[in-house]
Amino acid sequence: MAGSSSVLEDGSTLSRIDRALFRVETVLALFGGLAVFGLMLLAVASVGGRNFFNQPLRGYVDWIQFAMPFIAILGVSYCHRLGGHIRMDILVGRLRGRALWLFELLSTLLVLALMILLLWGSWAHFGRSFDLGRPLWSADSSIDIGLPLWPAKLVVPVAFGVLCLRLVIHVIGYARAFATGVERPVAVPLIEDAAAQAAHEAEAVSGFEEDAR
Amino acid sequence: MTSIEIGLWVTAGLLALVLIGTRVAFAAALAGLVGLVWIFWSKKGYDAGELSWAIAVAVKTAGQVPHSKVSSQELSLIPIFVLIGYLAYYAGLTKALFTAAKRWVGWLPGGLGVSTVFATAGFAAVSGASVATSAVFARIAIPEMLAEGYDKRFAAGVVAAAGTLASLIPPSAILVIYAIIVEQDVGALLLAGFIPGAFSAVIYATMVIGMAMVWKKLGPPVTGFSWGERFAALPGALPIVFVVLIIIFFIYNPFGGDAWGTPSEGGALGAFLVFLIALWRGMRWKEFKSAILETAKLSVMIFTIIWGVLIYVRFLGFADLPGAFSDWIQSLHQPPMVTLLLILCAYAILGMFMDAIGMLLLTLPIVFPAVIALNGGEAVTAAESAFGMNATGCAIWFGIIVVKMAELCLITPPIGLNCFVVAGVRPELSVQDVFRGASPFFVADALTIAGLVAFPAIVLYLPGLLLGL
Amino acid sequence: TEWNVSVWGKRRAFTEHIEKIAELVSEKTGGEFTMNISYGGLSKNTENLDGIQIGAFEMAQICAGYHPDKNPSLTVLELPFLGVNSLEMETEVSMKLYEHPAVQDDLARWNATLLMPSPMPQYNIAGVGDAPKTLADFKGLSVRATGGIGSAMETVGAVPTSVTSEEARQAMDSGVVKAVAFAPHAHMSFGTIEPAKWWTTNLNPGTVNCPVVVNTDALAALTDAEREALLGSVEEALAYYIDFYNNETMAKWGPLLEEKGVEQITYSDEALKEFRAAAAGPIAAQWVEDNAAKGLPAQELLDLVTGVIGGGS
Numbered sequence: 001m002a003g004s005s006s007v008l009e010d011g012s013t014l015s016r017i018d019r020a021l022f023r024v025e026t027v028l029a030l031f032g033g034l035a036v037f038g039l040m041l042l043a044v045a046s047v048g049g050r051n052f053f054n055q056p057l058r059g060y061v062d063w064i065q066f067a068m069p070f071i072a073i074l075g076v077s078y079c080h081r082l083g084g085h086i087r088m089d090i091l092v093g094r095l096r097g098r099a100l101w102l103f104e105l106l107s108t109l110l111v112l113a114l115m116i117l118l119l120w121g122s123w124a125h126f127g128r129s130f131d132l133g134r135p136l137w138s139a140d141s142s143i144d145i146g147l148p149l150w151p152a153k154l155v156v157p158v159a160f161g162v163l164c165l166r167l168v169i170h171v172i173g174y175a176r177a178f179a180t181g182v183e184r185p186v187a188v189p190l191i192e193d194a195a196a197q198a199a200h201e202a203e204a205v206s207g208f209e210e211d212a213r
Numbered sequence: 214m215t216s217i218e219i220g221l222w223v224t225a226g227l228l229a230l231v232l233i234g235t236r237v238a239f240a241a242a243l244a245g246l247v248g249l250v251w252i253f254w255s256k257k258g259y260d261a262g263e264l265s266w267a268i269a270v271a272v273k274t275a276g277q278v279p280h281s282k283v284s285s286q287e288l289s290l291i292p293i294f295v296l297i298g299y300l301a302y303y304a305g306l307t308k309a310l311f312t313a314a315k316r317w318v319g320w321l322p323g324g325l326g327v328s329t330v331f332a333t334a335g336f337a338a339v340s341g342a343s344v345a346t347s348a349v350f351a352r353i354a355i356p357e358m359l360a361e362g363y364d365k366r367f368a369a370g371v372v373a374a375a376g377t378l379a380s381l382i383p384p385s386a387i388l389v390i391y392a393i394i395v396e397q398d399v400g401a402l403l404l405a406g407f408i409p410g411a412f413s414a415v416i417y418a419t420m421v422i423g424m425a426m427v428w429k430k431l432g433p434p435v436t437g438f439s440w441g442e443r444f445a446a447l448p449g450a451l452p453i454v455f456v457v458l459i460i461i462f463f464i465y466n467p468f469g470g471d472a473w474g475t476p477s478e479g480g481a482l483g484a485f486l487v488f489l490i491a492l493w494r495g496m497r498w499k500e501f502k503s504a505i506l507e508t509a510k511l512s513v514m515i516f517t518i519i520w521g522v523l524i525y526v527r528f529l530g531f532a533d534l535p536g537a538f539s540d541w542i543q544s545l546h547q548p549p550m551v552t553l554l555l556i557l558c559a560y561a562i563l564g565m566f567m568d569a570i571g572m573l574l575l576t577l578p579i580v581f582p583a584v585i586a587l588n589g590g591e592a593v594t595a596a597e598s599a600f601g602m603n604a605t606g607c608a609i610w611f612g613i614i615v616v617k618m619a620e621l622c623l624i625t626p627p628i629g630l631n632c633f634v635v636a637g638v639r640p641e642l643s644v645q646d647v648f649r650g651a652s653p654f655f656v657a658d659a660l661t662i663a664g665l666v667a668f669p670a671i672v673l674y675l676p677g678l679l680l681g682l
Numbered sequence: 683t684e685w686n687v688s689v690w691g692k693r694r695a696f697t698e699h700i701e702k703i704a705e706l707v708s709e710k711t712g713g714e715f716t717m718n719i720s721y722g723g724l725s726k727n728t729e730n731l732d733g734i735q736i737g738a739f740e741m742a743q744i745c746a747g748y749h750p751d752k753n754p755s756l757t758v759l760e761l762p763f764l765g766v767n768s769l770e771m772e773t774e775v776s777m778k779l780y781e782h783p784a785v786q787d788d789l790a791r792w793n794a795t796l797l798m799p800s801p802m803p804q805y806n807i808a809g810v811g812d813a814p815k816t817l818a819d820f821k822g823l824s825v826r827a828t829g830g831i832g833s834a835m836e837t838v839g840a841v842p843t844s845v846t847s848e849e850a851r852q853a854m855d856s857g858v859v860k861a862v863a864f865a866p867h868a869h870m871s872f873g874t875i876e877p878a879k880w881w882t883t884n885l886n887p888g889t890v891n892c893p894v895v896v897n898t899d900a901l902a903a904l905t906d907a908e909r910e911a912l913l914g915s916v917e918e919a920l921a922y923y924i925d926f927y928n929n930e931t932m933a934k935w936g937p938l939l940e941e942k943g944v945e946q947i948t949y950s951d952e953a954l955k956e957f958r959a960a961a962a963g964p965i966a967a968q969w970v971e972d973n974a975a976k977g978l979p980a981q982e983l984l985d986l987v988t989g990v991i992g993g994g995s
């Protein structure tokens with residue numbers, strides 16, 4: 001199971017588009033992370049309000065449910081760029097060159113098709129909750145305090161749209177690699193051997209001890 | 214073709230996608246989507262004119278799942294648990310724990326190994342993820358062990374194995390996921406992980422001491438700490454104790470009064486405390502930002518598997534595969550315990566190739582109803598059941614066992630993620646070294662699982678206090 | 683014809699009319715028309731209307747208050763203190779409302795046709811700690827009550843607190859809330875009766891309205907015999923449901939309260955009148971204002987409901 005990989009960069013157009021999109025993805029992921037932090041503060045406020053002021057936060061559960069799609073989905077493309085979604089590369093990891101790029105291309109095309117369909121499906125889901133003719137444009141609201149749900153539902157097609165762009169870059173990258181037969185193409189996640197991959201995993205938690213002092 | 218047959222074909226397709234390297238979350242979503250199209254189209258007798266209708270209905274049904282399934286209060290525990298872990302690194306809690314453990318139990322045979330086990334168990338109480346835990350301790354504990362002349366494989370094996378404790382000892386992302394799939398009380402499951410986690414840690418420690426006594430060169434004791442030094446090491450580790458107590462008190466008050474809140478609130482308060490410590494220890498925007506981004510990345514990774522697999526599960530609901538599997542399991546002519554052990558063996562094999570969360574999400578929707586049926590159904594009393602517990606008890610007991618199984622898979626070849634991580638952090642160690650060093654703990658884990666199966670009270674005592682089982 | 687039916691939770695009093703109607707329909711059509719009832723496998727409960735509109739399944743149970751903006755017209759039946767005091771009356775007023783064109787239009791956005799209600803008794807409050815013997819005692823009481831019932835509790839100084847129904851028991855054990863408002867069957871199935879020390883017998887602040895709906899196209903696609911079998915079974919299914927609720931669920935409820943030694947609090951007529959004056963009028967007026975803004979004939983719907991209740995009692 002691989003949980004990360006590396007992406008090569010150069011001055012080509014594809015690589016520049018890759019990096020530009022990565023900046024957008026990073027901002028979205030940062031919003032998702034800040035939403036986690038906000039969730040934590042919300043809970044602290046709720047506990048504090050209840051115990052010290054006998055004034056619990058009205059609609060606490062509604063707010064959590066509202067925030068969850070931001071946390072869970074907004075960063076989906078960021079995670080994909082970093083090769084963070086889990087896969088089993090025990091078989092493809094043994095392939096080299098064109099054979100490898102063919103499999104990667106095939107699998108990326110399948111995922112792109114899936115994500116385009118889910119973009120449609122999640123947009124329809126958003127559409128059912130959104131009505132310009134109604135107060136707050138809301139055609140679906142939460143159970144307790146009647147929060148309009150369409151912004152939370154809109155998060156999904158937005159994140160999936162960005163992921164579709166990301167997948168298009170990967171399709172082009174793999175197709176070019178297949179055509180040229182290069183060993184290490186740019187702008188696509190490369191499978192690493194176990195050691196490099198684990199070093200990558202560990203990088204996430206490295207330097208903390210030193211930095212923290 | 215019956216819907217059961219469609220279910221089996223689609224499941225086979227899912228496995229094929231995973232094998233050719235499609236990311237598990239997307240493979241499951243794709244299989245589920247195709248399956249939904251198939252089911253809806255079959256309802257219309259495969260009429261060519263109805264295919265576009267079937268696709269539209271399937272796409273819209275699947276398109277609901279990501280938003281609808283992640284919008285849950287219980288699932289909000291997962292990002293909070295992930296955040297606690299990352300903030301804890303910045304708060305310097307890991308190093309403090311290891312130092313304290315070393316000064317208190319280092320004098321035992323294999324003392325640094327024992328210290329690693331207990332420090333990891335302590336860190337597990339603020340960290341929700343096994344892999345991150347192993348990565349951290351590989352950096353802290355292995356160099357010290359090597360400096361004291363410990364066998365490098367032994368040192369690596371201890372770290373890889375002890376890291377798995379993080380998923381049993383609460384907080385644990387994987388226990389939350391289990392609780393949600395099987396619709397059980399999250400607090401009860403988190404509480405249930407405590408004693409088995411501690412039990413598992415004690416077995417690891419015993420194993421380390423035993424091995425160090427038999428093979429003297431594996432690891433010598435580390436002595437010479439004064440009582441003053443021992444007590445001086447405690448304050449640094451104290452925040453962990455506070456966080457653990459907060460989380461426990463928000464689930465269950467051991468002194469018999471009211472608990473202080475819900476698990477979600479306890480987790481958030483714990484995270485807030487660790488955040489304050491990290492600030493005090495010098496965390497600034499740069500470190501905060503990377504903690505936030507890492508939290509976002511790991512949370513998204515987990516949630517993508519969740520919604521991807523739940524699209525597949527939605528398809529299973531339309532195909533009614535879980536019901537069919539459950540009927541089949543019940544029709545087997547053998548003692549229920551034998552069937553249960555066979556299921557566990559299947560998990561052991563599957564786990565050699567899959568990661569823990571993906572494996573549980575994919576299998577539980579089918580396996581869990583079958584296990585409950587095996588025990589005697591939803592309404593069974595403890596006295597009449599096959600395993601001597603009611604349905605709620607069985608759900609919790611099976612959950613802890615299965616999570617322990619999934620954790621065992623993190624140290625088994627060929628794909629044991631914890632071993633890869635440890636080898637990656639220490640250039641002097643090959644993956645083979647780590648796997649070999651971890652193999653004795655494979656035996657320890659098998660013993661632990663046997664203990665949990667034979668004595669369900671180890672699992673059920675604490676949640677029983679909460680739920681009155 | 684085979685229909686998929688999406689409900690949630692486990693089989694319970696609340697779903698017995700659906701089980702019954704499936705049985706009746708199959709009998710009457712000689713097995714030609716069957717229903718496949720799925721408890722949670724096809725959809726999340728708050729997305730059942732979406733599934734109906736998509737056409738993923740043909741029949742579903744929904745609760746209006748779970749998503750007020752999806753079905754604003756139905757939430758009139760969830761206003762506090764409408765004065766409904768029996769399942770029969772709840773059924774009658776629901777059926778009358780479901781016939782109103784504005785309500786049918788509201789559901790038509792979801793391609794849904796209202797089939798029958800799942801009448802529930804009035805919510806009442808089970809709690810721990812000191813029992814609120816008078817309305818003044820409600821001041822500062824943290825109570826799990828959502829929507830209109832929450833607003834009603836707020837008018838007497840209680841503090842409505844959000845917890846999910848699954849977490850209600852734990853919230854009560856942990857002091858997050860002191861009291862929980864549920865119908866009796868829910869107090870039993872969610873376990874909130876276990877720690878409870880007291881129970882209000884006649885506060886009756888309202889209930890939720892949970893109709894069973896069918897996909898309009900699927901209904902139209904049935905053969906005449908099948909449609910007749912379905913629509914002609916509603917009355918019998920509801921009668922079975924009400925009988926089941928009254929004789930199975932409520933028959934267990936009283937003895938359970940006795941056995942657990944739960945203090946039963948009955949308020950005087952004056953106290954209830956005072957509560958109603960504080961809560962019912964203003965909340966209903968607010969409802970009319972909000973829903974008129976959504977283009978509903980809100981006052982007319984409210985008058986319809988109060989008219990049926992006034993005539994029936």
Ligand code: NA
Binds near residue numbers: 340342384
């Ligand atoms: Na943990």
Ligand code: NA
Binds near residue numbers: 567621622624628629
């Ligand atoms: Na493995």
